[in-house]
Amino acid sequence: MAVNLPPLGELAPVAGVRLATACAGIKQRRRDDLAVIELARESAVAGVFTRNAFRAPPVILAEERIRFGNLRALLINSGNANAATGAGGREDAAVLCGHLARCLGGDCRGESVLPFSTGVIGERLPVDAMRPAIERAVPKLSPAGWKDAARAIMTTDTAPKGESARIEVGGKSVTITGIAKGSGMIKPDMATMLAFLCCDAAIAGPVLQEMTAQVADRSFNRVTVDGDTSTNDSFVVCATGQAGNAEITGSGPAFEALKSGILAVARALAERLVRDGEGATRFVTVRVRGGATESECVKVAYTVAESPLVKTALFAGDPNWGRFCMAIGRAGIEDLDPDAVSLALDEVVIARGGLVADDYDEASAAKVMERDEFTVDIDLGRGACSDAVWTTDLSYEYVRINAEYRT
């Protein structure tokens, strides 16, 4: 049911990064469900994590360890989120990180490994099955392991998601490659979403953290499938420093160059997540213009994108001005003037000045909604700000997938 999800293209190796996968049989027995990403010494690592109050133990651990730095590896599993598992879950994550560190050998310690989990909530990890899987993975570590890793982290995704880019930073060629998983509960504060980006640029840790937060806000925090958020969402960016550029230590052209490269990869991944949204039959951009502030534009865009009535209208291909204006009207903009609001679907104007447009032709609007992809264009008529979010429709298939997820 994915909407024009591009097939996984070539994922370029990143100097200083090796990957491997194995099958621990956590939930799947026929495909790998565990991935290891090994980083060169002195890599910078940054992360943005879910703000859900029920943050999973591995998320808490990963965030703590990023603050201490000196990181060497990421350990990721699908099939079990290790969430709502309390102190026991935290210990499981720490034990597995320690085990990976020992397998990697050298000076790698457990605290240098970041744990990530995605899948069912409320069940303990099968530590005894994961230990030997880690042992099997480590000897296979390879710079070419990206595609396998993209597959190993999938849950309800219908296809693996990855993206590469090559850019110039300070006269040096920098490679950026990222993978992501997630197809359901995507939205700001993120949701059952994991994304891992690596590049070989040299950049100071705190500067990379700043950049990662900015990128998240313009990519993963602009997509929504159903408005739900998860206990495990994580977006991690690693930089191995092997590209030979002068280390980026603050703002400037090199910062901007690297940021736009990372943003491009992150946006491409975020877009793939929406295209693979659970039960999606349409890929819809909700653009809000004419706002007094950017944040009110985002507020309206999300209220529209998450309204069940709008989403079922998107599924039915029904250009129903009433449902849109209802959603716009309840977005919480106190002094919104309904008589200033306009709405278009792609090139077809549905409403102007709060009223159905004189020249509105329902058949033309219905034709737009037959497209796989279209834009809901809302003009609030009260300012010069604009913003957009990406979303999907609400289909029978969404209900089926989520009603049958565990059963």
Next chain:
Amino acid sequence: MAVNLPPLGELAPVAGVRLATACAGIKQRRRDDLAVIELARESAVAGVFTRNAFRAPPVILAEERIRFGNLRALLINSGNANAATGAGGREDAAVLCGHLARCLGGDCRGESVLPFSTGVIGERLPVDAMRPAIERAVPKLSPAGWKDAARAIMTTDTAPKGESARIEVGGKSVTITGIAKGSGMIKPDMATMLAFLCCDAAIAGPVLQEMTAQVADRSFNRVTVDGDTSTNDSFVVCATGQAGNAEITGSGPAFEALKSGILAVARALAERLVRDGEGATRFVTVRVRGGATESECVKVAYTVAESPLVKTALFAGDPNWGRFCMAIGRAGIEDLDPDAVSLALDEVVIARGGLVADDYDEASAAKVMERDEFTVDIDLGRGACSDAVWTTDLSYEYVRINAEYRT
């Protein structure tokens, strides 16, 4: 698909109130779609209206006229919401009110009539078809017209909704009868929901307004089907003053007696709205206890009740602690301690202290979810406040109804 929706019982006549209906052929040709409620002179009328920025013209008009008082009739139609119709829509509503006033005769003027509309948004009312329907209705006005009126105001409702109660106020017997429609977008700020209650108590207008706001907050503002709100929601309470009680002019035992009677009828109607929720297969009470404030309890209850992932789990009968804790965690309580949170479904404890309970038996919880009705009982473990909302599950049928609403 309604869940244990009780059949419409006897609706007691209220002294000073007469009702009639007619078919204007607005959307239905085979049933009445227009209702008139005539009130005795000197009746007090109060109302609570949607806060959606796209308030429909009849809502704006009704609210203005309630402020002026001296009201004599309500004119209600289904099939067309007269919303997003601008100045033309306002004129249509005023013209029809004027026509009803002329038909009622005597000293009744257009400004003494309140207009209400529900149905499709963005289309003008068929004024020319409604005028003769009003003329046909007026000669049929009768104290026994409640059931016909309950039917005439229906849209996607599967059954008419009404309720009566008889109470004592200041030693006099007072009759309260109400009707309501709505089955979709029900939630605070209300949503395609119309409710009209009449009683024969004597009460001053401003006091009735205060009482009506309090009642709305404890009844219609505690139910949600899909979180969407409408342009037309209205809850109106009329008091004809013919019961012979001393006029209620402020707080006191008489105020409390009348309020509890009106609240009982309003809650019964609100419960019927949820039971008839679009595609509902379960009637679910989400109760949140142990909150620091009532408002945080309501916030958590709504976030849980409106989470698409929780709602599909309710439909599937899947006692998924993960989905509940995800929704609780994103309700926006900054300092929520997940390790203090507990969850039960009716008598089956699922989680204690943020963890799946030791004695938790998934089969027992799944059995609870097979019930038509059950309570999701959340304890935040941080205070003594509690509150509850009523909701439904998210079924295939919800998607079908809303995808096919106009087509």
